Amino acid sequence: MADVLAFAEIRDGQVGKAARETVSAARTLANDLGGAVHVVALGGAGTAGAAGGLGEFGADRIMVAEDAAYELYQPDAATAAVVSTVKSGEYAAVLFPASAQGKDLAPRVAGRLGSGLATEVTAVATEGGSITVKRPMYAGKAIATLRFAAAPALMTVRANVFPAEERPGAGAVEQVPGIEGASRVRVTGFEASERDQLDVTEASVVVAGGRGMQDPENWTLLEDLVEALGDEATLGASRAVVDAGWRPHAEQVGQTGKTVSPNLYFAVGISGAIQHLAGMRTAKVIVAINRDADAPIFNVADYGVVGDLFEIVPALAEEVRRVRQDG
Amino acid sequence: MNTIVCIKRVPDSATRVKVDSDRTGLDPAGVKYTLNPYDEFALEEAIRRKEAAGAGTVTVIGLGPAATSETLRSALAMGADEAVLLSCEGSHDGLPVARALAAEIAGREFDLLLFGKQAIDDDNMQVPQMVAEMLGLPCASVVVGLEISGRDAVAKREVEGGHEIVEFTLPAVVSAQKGLNEPRLPNLKGIMAAKKKPLEEKDVTLEAPSLELVELEEPPAPAAGRIVGEGAGAVPELVAALRQEAKVL
Ligand SMILES: Cc1cc2nc3c(=O)[nH]c(=O)nc-3n(C[C@H](O)[C@H](O)[C@H](O)COP(=O)(O)OP(=O)(O)OC[C@H]3O[C@@H](n4cnc5c(N)ncnc54)[C@H](O)[C@@H]3O)c2cc1C
Ligand SMILES: Nc1ncnc2c1ncn2[C@@H]1O[C@H](COP(=O)(O)O)[C@@H](O)[C@H]1O
Numbered sequence: 001m002a003d004v005l006a007f008a009e010i011r012d013g014q015v016g017k018a019a020r021e022t023v024s025a026a027r028t029l030a031n032d033l034g035g036a037v038h039v040v041a042l043g044g045a046g047t048a049g050a051a052g053g054l055g056e057f058g059a060d061r062i063m064v065a066e067d068a069a070y071e072l073y074q075p076d077a078a079t080a081a082v083v084s085t086v087k088s089g090e091y092a093a094v095l096f097p098a099s100a101q102g103k104d105l106a107p108r109v110a111g112r113l114g115s116g117l118a119t120e121v122t123a124v125a126t127e128g129g130s131i132t133v134k135r136p137m138y139a140g141k142a143i144a145t146l147r148f149a150a151a152p153a154l155m156t157v158r159a160n161v162f163p164a165e166e167r168p169g170a171g172a173v174e175q176v177p178g179i180e181g182a183s184r185v186r187v188t189g190f191e192a193s194e195r196d197q198l199d200v201t202e203a204s205v206v207v208a209g210g211r212g213m214q215d216p217e218n219w220t221l222l223e224d225l226v227e228a229l230g231d232e233a234t235l236g237a238s239r240a241v242v243d244a245g246w247r248p249h250a251e252q253v254g255q256t257g258k259t260v261s262p263n264l265y266f267a268v269g270i271s272g273a274i275q276h277l278a279g280m281r282t283a284k285v286i287v288a289i290n291r292d293a294d295a296p297i298f299n300v301a302d303y304g305v306v307g308d309l310f311e312i313v314p315a316l317a318e319e320v321r322r323v324r325q326d327g
Numbered sequence: 328m329n330t331i332v333c334i335k336r337v338p339d340s341a342t343r344v345k346v347d348s349d350r351t352g353l354d355p356a357g358v359k360y361t362l363n364p365y366d367e368f369a370l371e372e373a374i375r376r377k378e379a380a381g382a383g384t385v386t387v388i389g390l391g392p393a394a395t396s397e398t399l400r401s402a403l404a405m406g407a408d409e410a411v412l413l414s415c416e417g418s419h420d421g422l423p424v425a426r427a428l429a430a431e432i433a434g435r436e437f438d439l440l441l442f443g444k445q446a447i448d449d450d451n452m453q454v455p456q457m458v459a460e461m462l463g464l465p466c467a468s469v470v471v472g473l474e475i476s477g478r479d480a481v482a483k484r485e486v487e488g489g490h491e492i493v494e495f496t497l498p499a500v501v502s503a504q505k506g507l508n509e510p511r512l513p514n515l516k517g518i519m520a521a522k523k524k525p526l527e528e529k530d531v532t533l534e535a536p537s538l539e540l541v542e543l544e545e546p547p548a549p550a551a552g553r554i555v556g557e558g559a560g561a562v563p564e565l566v567a568a569l570r571q572e573a574k575v576l
Contacts, residue, residue, distance in 0.1 A: 011487075072491070073491070075466070079460070099487065100469070100484075100485070100486035100487055100491075101486075103452055103468070103469075104456065104468045104469070104484075106453070107421070107452070107453035107454075107455070107456035107457050107460075108456045108457075108459070108460050108466070110421075110422065110453065110457055111422075111425060111456060111457030111458070111459070111460030111461055112460045114422070115422070115537065116420065116422050116536070116537025116538045117421060117422070117451075117453050117457075117537075118538060119450070119451055119452055119453060120450065120452075132541065136450065136546075137419070137448065137449055137450055137543070138338070138342075138344045138353075138447070138448060138450070139340065139447065139450065140546065141343075141344035141545070141546070142344050142346055142353075142543050142544065142545055142546070143543070143544050143545075143546055144419065144540060144542070144543050145540075145541040145542040145543075145544075146419075146538040146539065146540055146541060147538065147539045147541050148537065148538055148539075149535065149536065149537050149538065149539060150537065160575070163574070184463075184464065184465035184466070184495060184499075185465045185466065185467060185493050185494065185495040185499075186493070186494045186495070187491050187492065187493050188492050188493070188494050189491070189492040190486075190489055190490070190491055190492070191483070191489050191490045191492065192488060192489040193488055193489045193490075198487065198488065202487060205575075229576075263575045264569065264573075264575040264576070284573075284575060285569065285573045285575045286552070287565065287569070293554070298552065298554065299552075300552070301552045302552045302553075302573065303552060303553065303555050303565055303568055303569070303573075304552060304553070304554040304555060305554070305555055305556060305557070305558075305561045305562070305565055306554060306556075306557045306558075307557045307558035307559070307561070308558070311558060311559045312558065312559050312561075312562060314559075315559035315562040316562050316565070316566070319562050319563055319565075319566045320566060320576065323566055323570060323576065324576070
């Protein structure tokens with residue numbers, strides 16, 4: 001009862017960060033328990049090749065169901081695949097990413113197995129064979145410690161919490177048959193958002209601009225920083241610039257906008273009014289860039305840089321690119 | 328169109344959360360309760376479909392302590408026809424709650440079984456799919472658009488970077504996300520009418536939790552921040568701190 005199963009999310013035929021982080025978290029837990037890491041992945045042609053790379057992140061055995069029908073996430077097939085794998089082994093835990101797929105799938109598996117599920121887990125520990133986890137409740141205003149009463153311990157792991165670490169496992173890939181039988185639901189399409197941008201509530205990194213940006217055209221600087229920060233980053237805005245018509249309301253963070261809790265929040269040219277803070281205070285790490293050393297945003301910022309944003313933001317984008325390329 | 332909507336009574340999102348002295352629950356002092364906001368979208372959807380069809384009933388089911396009946400009344404005031412209170416202490420754990428809801432729903436006839444995508448107290452985001460599995464029904468979660476013609480339904484579900492289109496036939500389970508509709512406010516006429524609508528109370532006993540709540544704690548107060556430096560010259564140190572110290576890059 002020491003093995004750990006990880007669900008590897010495949011999106012657009014790719015193994016992404018969600019899959020690597022889930023497998024890495026599974027590896028850490030399996031090392032504590034003295035077991036192996038098994039992976040289940042469903043996808044279209046080429047999935048076996050893509051999922052094979054998860055061996056580098058600690059997967060010992062990678063079970064892949066390749067079928068053109070799985071090019072899009074199919075909840076019922078994924079549920080059946082994970083449930084039958086769980087039943088055929090002796091798993092202490094089953095890990096899913098806390099992504100749209102993982103959050104949809106894990107409760108289905110839990111419901112079918114009759115197993116407990118902890119969602120958006122931020123820490124995992126083992127104590128004498130039993131597994132405990134930590135997870136936020138009340139929108140992060142409280143943290144719960146939970147102990148699983150029975151195996152398997154099902155959980156979705158929060159993005160950006162369990163870093164993808166390269167720790168090679170055996171990485172044996174085997175093709176498993178697809179799931180026979182009718183699906184109750186069919187995912188028939190995907191519509192990309194009109195604005196090809198992550199929603200400010202979903203992104204793990206938010207670059208928010210305020211009146212200090214001075215002109216809507218200057219947002220190219222922030223867009224460039226977002227691009228440097230990668231796929232998980234998106235733009236946010238203060239109300240001042242939304243009211244001015246510089247940015248869409250969808251980006252507004254604060255009391256009358258959205259509440260966000262990304263891992264990293266950049267407040268650029270934002271003074272830090274209480275109504276703005278209401279929407280971003282729970283961000284894990286807050287960085288403020290402002291030329292006024294007395295701006296209230298510095299009272300909540302973990303890191304601050306005082307100075308002209310027009311000089312700091314381009315340098316920041318460049319430095320971020322440099323370190324991300326170095327790995 | 329007969330619809331069942333599962334609704335939960337939760338602390339208002341503006342509530343200042345304080346952990347109680349046992350460190351396993353909330354200090355009830357000063358906590359204001361409300362209908363879970365995502366359940367409002369589910370309820371609004373049910374009422375609109377009934378109004379559009381000109382026939383059918385909307386049944387709301389709430390599991391929790393006696394005060395949950397207030398939440399059920401407010402749902403009746405919005406336009407639900409009948410309410411069921413599954414009276415018990417409630418649980419932070421989704422599985423026993425889903426089991427009790429599924430047991431109540433199993434004997435009923437309906438076309439749509441609606442939920443909020445998430446309860447804003449436990450933030451579990453799991454009860455709808457669990458109930459769907461227990462009842463063997465099609466399920467779409469985090470839905471922002473729903474079209475039904477005859478027995479065929481097409482839902483739009485929110486995912487990273489866009490929407491998935493999900494097709495299924497009724498009866499089915501759908502969990503509602505913000506954007507599905509604009510919920511109405513109860514009016515005086517609705518509030519008066521609600522007093523005469525049936526609210527049935529049943530005692531239920533939840534199964535033992537699959538997850539034991541060991542402790543609830545408030546998150547650590549934010550550590551005092553620091554000014555890394557001035558101007559572009561401070562950027563390398565900032566990025567190094569974000570990578571090595573804060574580990575967010
Ligand atoms: C009921 C109510 C609800 C509200 N809801 C919201 C809300 O949801 N969200 C929200 O954001 N606000 C909200 N507000 C408005 C809020 O009070 C502030 O007015 C607003 O947040 C200010 O936006 P800002 O920080 O962009 O602008 P300012 O306060 O004008 O700050 C601009 C900052 O940019 C800095 N700056 C200028 N030039 C540079 C430069 N070259 N380099 C570096 N820094 C520079 C300045 O030092 C200053 O600190 C609300 C207000 C009310 C009354
Ligand atoms: N105690 C409960 N009573 C009624 N419905 C509930 C209860 N708990 C959860 N639900 C429903 O399930 C949805 C998701 O809840 P959760 O999985 O707890 O985040 C809620 O929005 C409700 O529709």
